[in-house]
Each structure stands twice: as structure tokens, then as C-alpha cells.
Amino acid sequence: MDEFFEATITVNGKAVTRRVQPRQHLIDFLRDELGLTGSHTACEHGVCGACTVRIDGQIRRGCLMLAVQAHGCSVDTVEGLTDSGELGALQQEFHERNALQCGFCTPGMLLTAQELVATQPDATREEIRDFMSGNLCRCTGYQSIIDAIEEVIVTRRKGAQP
Amino acid sequence: MNDRTRPDLLAPRAEKPGAPADARTATGYIGLSVPRAGARRLLQGRGTYTDDLKLPRLAHVVFFRSPYAHARIRKLDLTTAARQPGVIAAFDGRAIAEYCTPWVGVLAHLKGIKSPPQHAVAIERACWQGEAVAAIVAESRAQGEDALAHVEAEWEELPVVTDMEDALSNRSVIHPELGDNICFKRDFVTEGFEDAFAKADLVVEETYSFGRHTGVTLEGRAILADYNAGEHSLTVYQATQAPHMMQDIFSRHLNIPEANVRVICKDVGGSYGIKVHVYPDEMATAAISVMLRRPVKFLADRLESFLTDIHAREHKAKVRLACTKDGKIIGFDLDDLTGIGPYSVYPRTSGIEGNQVVNLTGGPYAHKNYRARLNVVFTNKNVTCQYRAVGHPIAVAITEGIVDLAAQKLGIDPAEFRRRNLIADDAYPYTFPSGLKFEQLSHHQCLDKLLALMDYQGLRAEQKRLREKKIYRGIGLAAMIEVTNPSPAFYGVGGARISAQDGATVRLEPTGMVTCLVSVTEQGQGTEGIFQQICATAVGVSIDKVRVITGDTGTTPYGGGTWASRGAGIGGEALLQAGKALRANILELAAAALSIDKNALDVSTDAVCDKATGETKMPLAEVGRIGYFRPDTLPLKFQAELTVTRHYTPREYGFTFTNGIQASYVELDTDTGFVKLLKHWVVEDCGTVINPMLVDEQIRGGVVQGIGGAMLEECLYSPEGQLLNGSLADYLVPMSGDTPDIEIAHVCTPTRQSELGAKGVGEAGTAGAPGAVMNAINDALAPLGARVNVQPFTPERILRALGKV
Ligand code: FES
Numbered sequence: 001m002d003e004f005f006e007a008t009i010t011v012n013g014k015a016v017t018r019r020v021q022p023r024q025h026l027i028d029f030l031r032d033e034l035g036l037t038g039s040h041t042a043c044e045h046g047v048c049g050a051c052t053v054r055i056d057g058q059i060r061r062g063c064l065m066l067a068v069q070a071h072g073c074s075v076d077t078v079e080g081l082t083d084s085g086e087l088g089a090l091q092q093e094f095h096e097r098n099a100l101q102c103g104f105c106t107p108g109m110l111l112t113a114q115e116l117v118a119t120q121p122d123a124t125r126e127e128i129r130d131f132m133s134g135n136l137c138r139c140t141g142y143q144s145i146i147d148a149i150e151e152v153i154v155t156r157r158k159g160a161q162p
Numbered sequence: 163m164n165d166r167t168r169p170d171l172l173a174p175r176a177e178k179p180g181a182p183a184d185a186r187t188a189t190g191y192i193g194l195s196v197p198r199a200g201a202r203r204l205l206q207g208r209g210t211y212t213d214d215l216k217l218p219r220l221a222h223v224v225f226f227r228s229p230y231a232h233a234r235i236r237k238l239d240l241t242t243a244a245r246q247p248g249v250i251a252a253f254d255g256r257a258i259a260e261y262c263t264p265w266v267g268v269l270a271h272l273k274g275i276k277s278p279p280q281h282a283v284a285i286e287r288a289c290w291q292g293e294a295v296a297a298i299v300a301e302s303r304a305q306g307e308d309a310l311a312h313v314e315a316e317w318e319e320l321p322v323v324t325d326m327e328d329a330l331s332n333r334s335v336i337h338p339e340l341g342d343n344i345c346f347k348r349d350f351v352t353e354g355f356e357d358a359f360a361k362a363d364l365v366v367e368e369t370y371s372f373g374r375h376t377g378v379t380l381e382g383r384a385i386l387a388d389y390n391a392g393e394h395s396l397t398v399y400q401a402t403q404a405p406h407m408m409q410d411i412f413s414r415h416l417n418i419p420e421a422n423v424r425v426i427c428k429d430v431g432g433s434y435g436i437k438v439h440v441y442p443d444e445m446a447t448a449a450i451s452v453m454l455r456r457p458v459k460f461l462a463d464r465l466e467s468f469l470t471d472i473h474a475r476e477h478k479a480k481v482r483l484a485c486t487k488d489g490k491i492i493g494f495d496l497d498d499l500t501g502i503g504p505y506s507v508y509p510r511t512s513g514i515e516g517n518q519v520v521n522l523t524g525g526p527y528a529h530k531n532y533r534a535r536l537n538v539v540f541t542n543k544n545v546t547c548q549y550r551a552v553g554h555p556i557a558v559a560i561t562e563g564i565v566d567l568a569a570q571k572l573g574i575d576p577a578e579f580r581r582r583n584l585i586a587d588d589a590y591p592y593t594f595p596s597g598l599k600f601e602q603l604s605h606h607q608c609l610d611k612l613l614a615l616m617d618y619q620g621l622r623a624e625q626k627r628l629r630e631k632k633i634y635r636g637i638g639l640a641a642m643i644e645v646t647n648p649s650p651a652f653y654g655v656g657g658a659r660i661s662a663q664d665g666a667t668v669r670l671e672p673t674g675m676v677t678c679l680v681s682v683t684e685q686g687q688g689t690e691g692i693f694q695q696i697c698a699t700a701v702g703v704s705i706d707k708v709r710v711i712t713g714d715t716g717t718t719p720y721g722g723g724t725w726a727s728r729g730a731g732i733g734g735e736a737l738l739q740a741g742k743a744l745r746a747n748i749l750e751l752a753a754a755a756l757s758i759d760k761n762a763l764d765v766s767t768d769a770v771c772d773k774a775t776g777e778t779k780m781p782l783a784e785v786g787r788i789g790y791f792r793p794d795t796l797p798l799k800f801q802a803e804l805t806v807t808r809h810y811t812p813r814e815y816g817f818t819f820t821n822g823i824q825a826s827y828v829e830l831d832t833d834t835g836f837v838k839l840l841k842h843w844v845v846e847d848c849g850t851v852i853n854p855m856l857v858d859e860q861i862r863g864g865v866v867q868g869i870g871g872a873m874l875e876e877c878l879y880s881p882e883g884q885l886l887n888g889s890l891a892d893y894l895v896p897m898s899g900d901t902p903d904i905e906i907a908h909v910c911t912p913t914r915q916s917e918l919g920a921k922g923v924g925e926a927g928t929a930g931a932p933g934a935v936m937n938a939i940n941d942a943l944a945p946l947g948a949r950v951n952v953q954p955f956t957p958e959r960i961l962r963a964l965g966k967v
């Protein structure tokens with residue numbers, strides 16, 4: 001257990017090098033070592049999506065990945081994607097529709113939704129419900145979350161039309 | 163099979179409910195869907211949940227928990243564990259008991275309720291799998307968990323009681339010193355009951371079972387206790403719904419003066435009643451902080467949450483309904499059994515849920531005869547206690563299930579049957595046979611509105627059409643009443659030091675902004691948002707001028723916190739009165755400064771103005787400047803009071819009842835037993851609606867939790883008392899693909915007890931949904947001659963009912 005590995009990870013655009021225990025999960029590394037407490041753990045089993053972060057452009061579950069596995073990767077969290085403005089449209093819609101209550105699931109929801117918005121610009125309401133089915137929210141009942149994502153997708157589609 | 167042809171079942175997203183930032187009505191912000199300001203930081207990942215906090219010299223505690231449901235501790239050796247890397251200390255139950263006294267979860271008004279003393283960490287014996295028997299404190303959580311493997315324990319297994327009926331038989335008594343396994347019992351009968359049932363044209367009877375389930379807050383229970391020996395003071399950061407209650411409890415059980423205990427509740431990742439109870443491991447964490455004189459943190463991981471967060475709703479209820487042949491309900495007869503684990507939970511007790519079932523069964527209907535028997539028994543499973551909608555999901559489901567069965571037997575349409583029996587809207591005030599008093603309900607208005615909202619006749623026609631194609635759809639209704647805004651009759655009269663009143667302090671800042679401090683807490687439901695709306699309205703300022711502080715016993719007035727749908731109705735009224743008083747004081751100051759009669763002045767849009775013309779007389783920033791920095795310019799005897807505190811306690815009625823009705827529309831796959839929830843409707847009367855969007859979102863979230871209990875959720879135990887599904891991969895909760903869109907409408911009957919007129923709404927969705935879903939499933943099953951009455955309605959149970967497995 002005393003063994004450490006040196007890992008260099010680009011987190012929210014900045015390279016950080018840390019000595020990490022091989023058993024440390026990425027989510028714990030982000031939260032405990034870097035103080036990026038926006039991502040959460042809730043199930044620790046890969047089923048709730050609260051720990052969702054983005055690795056090299058794709059969403060992943062931070063509780064299913066070790067920090068050392070992220071060596072050489074680029075990791076984005078809700079903090080970085082807020083600062084870059086990438087989540088802005090979703091955050092605005094979530095806010096106006098109260099698509100969050102306690103907010104514990106929210107960072108994971110936003111990252112997942114952003115991947116959907118980016119990769120499936122034609123997603124229907126049913127497809128949105130399906131895509132978001134790996135993210136647990138115990139507070140909202142989901143409808144406002146689905147509404148918010150649908151609004152962002154529809155608005156983009158309208159904007160994309162000539 | 164998936165004939166989802168009705169376009170409105172796939173309704174597109176709702177109209178955006180959020181009001182623009184600068185919106186306000188002639189009367190202020192009450193009734194507007196203002197997006198809540200506090201949500202922004204959560205959206206940016208900048209919330210502060212208890213686990214996000216770090217303090218210097220912070221230690222982490224983990225617990226060694228009993229692997230057995232019932233066993234004597236023969237030997238517990240912590241010496242090897244204590245020597246592991248990073249370990250600071252290891253304690254058994256006796257060591258912790260020297261700093262933390264045990265408690266007993268009873269209340270005087272639940273006559274005869276009994277429970278043995280419970281320790282923070284078990285001594286000698288563990289009574290459920292997961293009960294903590296030792297604590298290990300380490301530099302990091304991981305080091306603590308490593309050390310757990312080095313705890314040496316020897317156990318002597320004791321007889322295990324997991325089945326409620328087995329417990330009731332007293333074959334094996336869990337706590338011999340109590341004499342039997344009965345924690346609490348209640349027998350109730352109205353005069354003439356037997357006679358009325360004997361004379362009835364029809365008596366229907368059915369037994370309903372409910373799976374034990376739990377709240378599954380996404381954030382596990384979390385506490386960071388920081389004892390400072392120099393001050394003999396304890397600061398506790400805790401994810402809790404009741405900071406003042408916890409302050410009192412830490413003070414009394416750790417023997418620290420109340421004034422030296424401060425409980426701070428930062429952001430909370432979901433509560434739903436789970437975080438309003440006293441948990442042994444949290445008490446132990448506080449005790450250990452005192453023992454080690456340093457900050458100590460505990461966070462329940464997911465397995466610990468399943469093993470030790472309170473469970474709820476394990477009931478088996480036999481219910482009978484008597485009626486006339488023309489469909490008039492004469493009375494209800496209830497026999498309810500519930501198993502609560504080995505201890506009654508402190509300080510609210512585990513008797514309340516069953517008691518609520520007795521209080522509420524048959525509640526919406528105008529009948530005069532009622533008999534109820536309740537047995538609350540100890541078992542060797544995790545403890546149960548109050549979880550969102552306490553008792554209501556049981557009472558509503560059994561009432562509405564048996565009502566539907568009676569309607570079916572008489573060949574009367576279920577909506578029509580309800581119309582004949584719901585208490586008339588002009589019958590109030592009304593006393594229900596169980597003794598509860600209703601101020602004013604609106605069952606018939608709600609029913610009418612619901613039937614129109616869902617196009618009941620159209621759905622029935624569609625259902626009929628589809629049946630010919632062998633597509634089985636069902637429609638289920640569930641009317642309900644709900645306890646909100648509880649008076650001291652709920653806990654205080656029973657001796658619990660749980661406040662039924664709340665307080666609000668409102669302060670005008672020198673710049674004209676307003677700070678309010680309220681004893682109700684924010685758990686995500688939007689309390690701070692509606693407080694902004696109420697305060698801005700009461701004082702007469704724009705909403706962006708108001709800052710709200712909650713969740714800190716060191717700063718807010720004393721109060722009950724957040725539970726039993728009380729935050730808006732009680733805390734909101736206190737705040738309204740405080741805001742009005744501040745407004746009056748502002749006018750006094752302005753009148754003195756301007757030498758104008760105060761009755762000619764008003765506050766509007768951040769300024770004192772002429773009441774008649776609206777002309778601005780003095781901006782609030784000027785009122786603040788004079789009041790705080792230049793009081794020398796005011797008349798000699800005039801003292802400005804720009805901070806005001808007010809309190810409110812509902813007292814006229816024991817509870818301010820709300821009412822509502824829900825409907826569910828489902829489609830059954832007769833080959834797989836799967837049920838697709840197509841749509842859900844709710845009509846609710848919660849009195850004054852302060853923020854329609856937040857109210858509707860509370861209802862939606864509540865409905866989905868109710869759907870969880872009805873369709874998916876159950877804590878499964880083996881006969882040996884081992885929890886079989888202690889992970890979110892095994893214990894299923896509703897995900898976005900399982901849930902229907904939920905349409906909501908309101909009837910508005912403000913309570914006359916308060917000026918604000920708000921009743922509670924946070925639990926209504928959960929209260930009614932399981933009954934509506936059950937009735938819809940049984941409606942779909944009816945042409946196939948099948949019926950289900952054991953929740954959750956898993957595909958297996960449905961296939962069994964259909965005789966297919
Ligand atoms: S904590 Fe990673 S998926 Fe739940």
C-alpha cells in the first residue's frame with residue numbers, strides 16, 4: 001500500500017503531477033488531492049453517474065477508474081467546463097426550469113447531457129430519457145431535466161438551420 | 163405491444179415555468195415561478211456538502227459493523243487494528259459510552275411504547291447486521307478501512323427474528339427485559355362499529371403488503387464534529403434537517419452546555435426524512451471528537467447507507483370496507499402490522515409511521531365507522547423510522563385499493579364511486595372518525611379538475627378500444643389527505659425536545675439590502691428561494707436585495723427545521739411577519755426623518771414612497787445610512803429598530819391537512835410482466851402557492867419516489883437477517899427511462915390559520931403515487947381476472963398473479 005506512482009494528468013487544461021497510490025480512484029484523486037469537489041460519489045459502483053467526468057473528450061465514471069489510469073490523459077470536470085462556458089446553455093436551462101434540487105447529481109447530469117447535446121443533435125425526447133438513464137437523480141423525478149436538455153437541443157437545431 | 167399512439171402521452175417539454183428575473187406581481191413575488199438563486203452555485207459544482215469540508219488535523223472514523231443480525235460479542239480485540247499505519251485510535255462501545263450516554267426512543271403520547279436503551283456503539287450484543295460495534299479513527303478513510311480487517315471479533319450467534327408475524331408471536335423475544343417483541347400497539351374503535359358492519363350490504367376485504375424500502379439520498383449521511391477543549395465547545399457540520407434538535411441532543415448526550423454546541427448545516431445532498439434522525443455512528447463521531455480533542459469526519463458509504471440509514475414502510479395491512487349497495491361507504495376496518503428493527507429510533511420513535519396509518523386510513527371519505535388495530539414489532543433488521551410521507555403511502559394505497567375493489571364489486575366506475583363518497587367541499591370544519599380535524603379540504607374540486615386534466619372519459623374509451631387488440635392498459639385513481647404544518651401535538655406533547663415553532667430574523671443592511679435568518683433549513687427543495695420571495699414581498703424590496711441564511715444554530719432563531727412539510731407554512735409565516743414588522747419600522751424611521759405621518763408612507767421597490775402617489779421619498783439605502791450612521795439627525799427619543807425577529811406556531815389544528823388526487827395510466831406486458839408507466843397526473847391543494855415551479859417540482863420528485871416504492875424498491879433480507887441487496891446495482895430506484903411525464907394542476911384553499919395561507923406540499927407526491935399506480939395495474943389486470951397487492955409490483959409478482967410462473 002505504500003507504493004506510489006507519479007502521474008501527470010491534464011486537469012481542466014492544466015497539467016498536474018502528483019504521486020498517487022495505485023489504488024486511488026480518479027474521483028477521490030480529483031476531490032481529495034485537487035480539491036475539485038464538484039464531482040461526487042454516491043454509489044461507488046458505476047451505476048449512478050454522480051462521479052461523471054470527461055476523459056480525453058468522453059464521459060467516464062470517476063469511481064470506476066484509477067487515478068494512475070488517467071496518467072497522460074486530459075480530464076475535464078464541472079469546474080473547468082463551467083469556466084470555459086461550455087456548460088453555460090445547459091446550466092441556464094437547468095436553472096430556469098429548476099432541474100435540480102439538492103444538486104448532488106447535477107454535475108454528473110450536466111456532463112452527460114453535454115455529451116448528448118454534442119453528439120446527438122437530433123435526439124428525441126425518448127432518446128434523451130434513454131441517454132440520461134444512467135444518471136440517478138433522487139430529487140427531481142427527471143422531467144425538468146429532460147425538459148431542459150430538450151430545450152437546449154431544440155434551440156441549437158433552430159440555430160443551425162440556415 | 164408498445165402502442166403509444168396518444169400524442170399527448172409523448173407531450174413535448176413543458177412551457178418554461180421560470181419567471182424572468184425582473185418579474186413581480188402587484189403584490190410582490192408570491193405566486194411567481196422565480197428560479198432560485200441558490201441553485202447557481204450547485205450548477206457550477208460549487209456547493210459545499212459536508213464531505214467537501216476539510217479542517218486542520220482532521221481525522222476520519224470508520225466503523226466495524228456486526229456481520230450478524232443478532233449475536234453476542236464474545237471477544238473484541240482492537241489492539242492489532244490500532245497499530246496499523248495511520249490509525250490514531252480504536253474504540254469499543256464501552257469506551258464511547260463514557261462520553262456519550264445512551265438514549266431511548268419513546269414518546270409519552272404514544273401510550274405504552276417501549277424500547278431498550280441504545281448506545282452509540284453496541285456493547286455486548288449486536289441486534290442487526292450493520293450495527294456498529296467498534297470505531298477506528300485514522301489519518302485517512304482508506305487507512306481506517308484497511309485497519310478494519312485487523313479487528314479480531316468472536317461472536318455467539320443468537321436467534322434471529324426477521325418476519326413480522328414471527329415477531330408478533332413472541333416465539334423468540336429480542337429484548338427479554340421488555341417482556342415481548344411489541345414496541346407499540348394501538349386499538350381504536352368508534353361506537354356502533356360492529357353494528358354498522360353487520361348491517362352493510364357489502365363488505366370487501368383485502369390484505370396489502372409493502373416492501374421495506376429506504377430513502378437513498380445521493381449524498382450519504384455526513385458529519386464533521388470539531389470539539390475544542392479550550393472552550394469546551396463542539397461545532398458540528400452535519401447534513402441534517404433539524405439543526406436545533408441535534409444541538410439539544412449533542413448537548414445532553416455528550417454533556418456539553420447547549421450554548422457551547424453549534425450545529426451547521428451546509429448544502430445537503432438529499433434528505434427526504436432520512437437525515438432527521440439520531441444515528442448511532444454520528445453520535446459516536448461527535449463523542450470521538452471530544453475524546454480526541456480534534457475534528458473527526460464520518461461519511462456513510464453506500465453499503466453503510468443501506469445497512470443503517472433508516473428503512474421504512476414494511477407493513478402488512480388487512481383492510482375491510484363496508485358499504486351500501488348503492489355505493490355509500492359505511493366504514494373502514496384496519497389491522498396493520500409493521501416491523502421496525504430492534505430499536506425505536508430516537509427521538510421521533512418508530513411508532514409514528516404505524517400511528518399515521520391508523521390516523522389516515524379512509525381519510526378522504528365521509529364515513530362514520532372506523533376500527534383500527536396496529537402492532538409495531540421489533541425485528542432483527544435495520545431500524546425503520548420516518549421517511550418522506552410517513553405512513554401516507556400505506557394509508558392511501560390500502561384505502562384506495564379497497565375503495566376500487568368495492569367499486570368493482572358493485573359495478574360502479576371508480577371515479578363515480580369516489581364522487582359519491584368523498585367528503586363534501588362544504589362540510590368543513592370536519593372531524594374524521596379517528597379524531598383528526600380538517601379545517602377546509604377540496605376533494606370534489608380536485609376530482610373534477612383531475613378528470614378534466616387527464617380526459618378521463620377519453621382514456622376509458624381508448625382503454626376499451628385497445629383491450630380488443632389485447633393491449634392491456636389500466637387507469638388508477640388515488641385520493642388523499644396529508645398531514646402538514648404540524649403543531650406541537652406531533653412531538654412536543656410527547657416530551658420530545660423538537661420545536662414546532664420557527665423563527666425568522668430580518669435585518670435591513672445599511673445599503674438597503676435585507677438579510678434574513680430562518681430556522682428552517684434548505685435541503686434542495688428551494689426553501690431559501692421562497693424565503694427570498696416572501697421576504698422581498700413583505701419588506702417591499704426587489705428580490706435581488708434579499709440574502710437568506712439558514713442552517714446554523716449559531717446565527718438563526720430557534721426552530722424545528724425541515725420535516726413533515728412544514729418549512730413554507732411555518733417558517734414562511736414567521737418570515738412574513740418579521741418582514742412586515744421591519745417594513746413598519748422602516749416607515750417609522752422615514753416618517754421621523756422626513757417629519758411626515760407614517761400612515762402616508764409605504765415601502766415599494768427599494769424605497770420609501772408616498773402611499774397615494776407612489777412618489778419616492780427616501781431610498782432604503784438612505785434609511786439604512788441614517789439609521790446606522792446618523793441617528794443623531796433623528797428626534798432625540800427615537801431609536802431605530804432595523805432588525806426584527808418573529809416566530810410562528812400553528813396551534814388551532816393539530817395538523818393543517820392538505821388534500822389532492824392522483825391518477826396513473828399504465829400498460830401491462832402480459833408476456834413479461836413489465837409495466838410501462840405512460841403518464842401520471844396530480845391535482846393538489848396546498849393552499850397559497852408561493853412558487854408554482856418549485857411546488858410542481860416537489861410534487862414530481864415525490865411522485866417518482868412513490869413510484870420507486872410501488873415498482874422497484876425493496877430491502878431484501880435473508881431469513882438469517884442478511885441484507886441481500888445493499889448496493890445501487892441490486893437495489894433499484896427509478897431512473898429517467900422508468901418514469902413518466904407528470905402533469906400537475908392545483909386547487910387553492912389557503913389555510914386561514916396564517917396570513918400567508920401556505921400548507922405543505924413536499925410529501926404529497928410520495929403519499930399518493932403508490933396507490934394510484936397499484937390501482938392502475940389492477941385495472942389493467944382486471945379483464946384477465948388477476949390482482950396484485952404486494953408492493954413492489956415486480957414483473958415476477960405480476961406474472962404470478964397471471965398464473966404464468
Ligand atoms: S459514484 Fe460513480 S457511478 Fe455512482
Ligand code: FES
Nearest residue numbers: 101105137138139
Ligand atoms: S437534485 Fe438531488 S439527486 Fe438530483
